[in-house]
Each structure stands twice: as structure tokens, then as C-alpha cells.
Amino acid sequence: MDTQQLQREVILSVEGMTKRYGKNNVVSNASFQLERGKIYGFIGQNGAGKTTIIRMLAGYAKLNAGRVTIFGQSTEKGLAEGRKKMGIIVENPALYKNMSAYDNIEIQKTLYGIKSDTLTEELLQLVGLANIGKRKVKNFSLGMRQRLGIAMALVNSPEILILDEPVNGLDPVGIVEIRELLLKLNRERNITILISSHILSELYQLATDYIIIHRGCILEKLTLEQLDQKCASYIVVQTEERETAKAVLAQMGVTNIEDGDNNFFRFRGNYDVKEVARRLMEEKILLTHFSLQTESLENYFVKLIGGETNGQVV
Template sequence: MNDYILKMNGLTKKYKNHHAVDKVDLSIRKGDIYGFIGQNGAGKSTMLRLVTGLSFPTEGSLEIFGTDARTGLNDAQKRMGAIIENPALFSEMTARENLEVHRRQKGIPGRECIDETLALVGLTDTGVKKVKNFSLGMKQRLGLAMALLSDPEFLILDEPTNGLDPIGIVELRDLIRKLNREKGLTVLISSHILGELYQLATTYGIIHEGKLIEELSLKELDEKCRQHLKIKIDDVTKGATVLESDLGLTDFEVMPDKTINLYQHLDDVRKVSKTLTDNGLIIEHFARTGDSLESYFSKLVGGGRHE
């Protein structure tokens, strides 16, 4: 039995002189929730378009469900559900009518799946309301319903939380977890809301300028999100100078909110605090904490580490 839903080997997509995807090797195991992280323009959407057959690679190979996508894409598509960019919806139709059109296009037998899927995404009560009168969040839910209508084995979601309020984001996260846990659904999800991926994904792929620069499990990410001292003082510039000149420290960074993350002397915090106060600095906050996914990602792609 093949444990992998998706494999890429040297996958490349080139537009003139620009590599939107550049020699990517990537593997997604059955049952994974794979969080795809990258800045706008990093190549996330292009990658997902290659997986779903909306675009074709310039070089490299793509294997889905153990079959080369060049010969088995049609069969693979029947086992996948996807939202790539904005879902294609008929604005003059209701949610139910949209799903009926989608059901017929996909050749999905029986209409029972429509009611089940509307209930699953919380759109049962939309009735005769036309999609043109839906909120952005409701449209996202309808797009998700279309992706789930065929009861897929592999779900691909490109920025699915766009337009959702905080409650909607939590509900979507809970739904994906439930489908993954109860049905074994494998999910590939990209999002710029890194904190949401941190609460959901089991594996992470970080893409930057078309290249997959790191692939790691949740456990590995937790290990790499280093512990540090979060320091807030009245004069951050002077504080940075004191850390360097008086304590000989270099492994720290000044954050945009004018706090300092110090990665050294975690076991000698009294010495750090005393040195700062002895130099006339007022300490407003001083606590041991760990990196967020955002700060780790920022460092990895060339963020503001102080050297």
C-alpha cells in the first residue's frame, strides 16, 4: 500500500525568466494535514494549481495516489476536492442550486450528498437566498462545500479562511480536524495566517521565492521555536548596546514592537536584569517565552535576527 498521497520530484514552473516554482521535492503522507507557508508571491498558489491540474509543470514529476499525474490526473481528480483562489460560483443561483450544478458536472450520483454537505459547512438555512447576496465568508463556505461534495480522499485549500470571522475560522479548523480524524482525509492547506496553521497542521512546508526551503513536522517545529527572554525596557537602543558591550551577547533581536528577544543567558536571568538596571534602564517586562510560528518563519526567510 502506498503511504503517500502526493510526491513531487524537482517540480518546476517557469514563466519566461521567472521560476514561480523552482525544483521542489515534497511528499505528503496519507492522513497528513500539510500546512503550506509562504509570503504572497512565494509560489504557493502556483504549486496548488500544478497539483490540481489547473497548470502544468515546466520540468520535474508529480505523483498523486501513486500514479504519475501526466497519465493518471483524470482519475486522481475524482478523488480530490479543491478550492484554488476564488471558487467559481453562480451568483444568480442559491447554494443548493450551485451544488446541484457541481454534482452533475462531477457525475456524483444521488442528491443526498447536497443536504449532507450543506449541513457540514453550516449553510442549511440559506434557502432561496442567491449567492450574490452572500457574505464573503458564506461564499468561502459554499466553495468548501463544493470541494467536499464528492467525499474526497485529498482536500486542497488555498487560503480558505479569507473572509471568515474569528468564529468561522475556529469552526473551519474544527471541521478539518474532524474530517481528518474520522474519515482519514488528507489535507493540503495554504494560509498567510500562520497562527491558524500552527493550531491545525501536522506537517509544514515553507516556500520562499519558489523554493521549498524547509519541511518539518509539528514536533520538529516546536523544537526549533526556541525559548528566549522577552525584554521590554524604556530605551531599546541603549539596551541592545548594553547586552553587547557589558555581557558580550550577540544572539538577540530587536522586534518591531521595540522589545528584545534574547536567546542567551536563559539560565542566568538575574545577571541580565541586574546589568540592565545597573546601566540605568527601566525594565517594564521580563519573561521567558518561546518563538511563534511567525517569528520562526521570519528568521528562516531572512527576517530581522540581530548579528
């Protein structure tokens, strides 16, 4: 199997997943696939169904309809076997708080029947907790607990890591640490990661693919490249010679100019930025600002879900 084939290997797939609580459809007919080696950003508002899907993938909750296939297995027994190759953190890491980080990893090793003598130290080293491994977890900060949670999820050398809101409540330094750790795991161990987060700018720096969920339905699945293409780019210009500049741009075929305050205006379209700048400067128009701005993932997401916000996503 060559590298390209490995990259495209589907290791987890969800088909028609449905979950009902009473008459409420919390997840409706959700389908998506995870390919080996990719990092998936799982995006959705609070209550969209992200955690419910993750809980079903972990086996904590049963599906009302649909099918989950992990490493080609979809029977109860096969799924249980498949889950042994997964590391899962739902909301907060499951830790024994009155034990040390070292003991927590030892317990996880026992759980998976791993006998390695050096693994505990290696994992503590990997997540940067080697020097405080003997300290009780109850004295750990939120960021340290998250990192320990990831270390524990790595005990069984998982091929898939599923993380539900791993940066929730972390300070900026903690967020960067987790991001770098996840990128390192993906790069060095080729671990496929599914990560849900509200911090979309953070996901944008991490994910190679996106799954967008709204009200229990998968709205869109797209790659980073597709997202970049879909997030419309604007050329933003500021000049005191606004009308002259507009006339020059009109000659270039630019028609959709939107005026702003302070002599700003912007337009979108498939224009060569360098060419636009060169033409304006040839006409000796003094530009006080000239930039290419891309719509953020946040804006794209809000637009996709129909402008709905609950004050939590954006």
C-alpha cells in the same frame, strides 16, 4: 494495512516541479510529499509560488519540468483519475453566483456523477448552510461562500483537500468556523489537507506539518514537533533583584542572559523551567514575572527567509 502504515502512506508527491513564465522561474525544483491523514500548512510570502504549485496540482497549469504523482499515478490519464479524489479551491471558491447553494452542490454532484439524494442536505448541514441552502450565492457573505466552496469540494468524498488561502478576508468568527470545519474533516474523514495561508498563527493551530516556500524554492519541510523544537524557547524573568537572580542562574550554568527594560531579562537553553523557578525562590528572590515564551511561527518563518518581510506575512 495497519493504522500506522495508513498514516505514513504517501498519496501525493511532487518531484523537481519547475514552472517558468518567460525567463522567470516561478517555481524551481520543488519537491514534497503529502502523507495520508495529515494537515499541511503551505507557507510563503505573496509571489512565493504557492498558488502556482496548487494550480499545477489541480491541472490548471502545466509543469515545465518535474513530476506530480497522485495516488501512485503520474501519467496524464492517471493524474486526471487521481484528481477525481481531490477537492481543490484555488483562491476563491468556484461558484455559480446566480444560483442557490443547493443548486451549486447539485451541479458539483452532476460533475462527479454522484446520484445520492441526501448528499446535498448532508453537506449543507456539515458546513452550516442548511437553513439558507435555497438562497442565491450572490447574497452570501465571504465566509458563507468559503464554507459552500468547501462543501462543494467534499462532494466527491475527496481523500485530499487542497485549499489556497481559504481564510483570506474572513472575520475572526469566520476563521474559527473554517478551522473547526477542517479539523473535523481531518479527524472524522481522515482527509489529508494542504492549506496555504498568510495567517501563520492560524496555520499553527491547524497544521501537523509545514512546507515553507520562498521565491519558488521549498526551503523546509517539517513537522509540528520539529517546528516546536526549532522555535527556541525563552525563560522570561522580571525581578527587582536582577543581579542576585543572575548570580543564581550563573551557578546553574546560564550564561546567555539578555537584559530588557523594567527589570526584565530572558535567556534561552534547555533548562528545566520548574527547577529554575524553584532555585530562584529558594534564594527568596521576589519574582514579579516568570514565564516560558516560545518563538512564534511568524518569527521562525521570517528568520528562515532571511529576515525579508513585505508587510504581508508578519
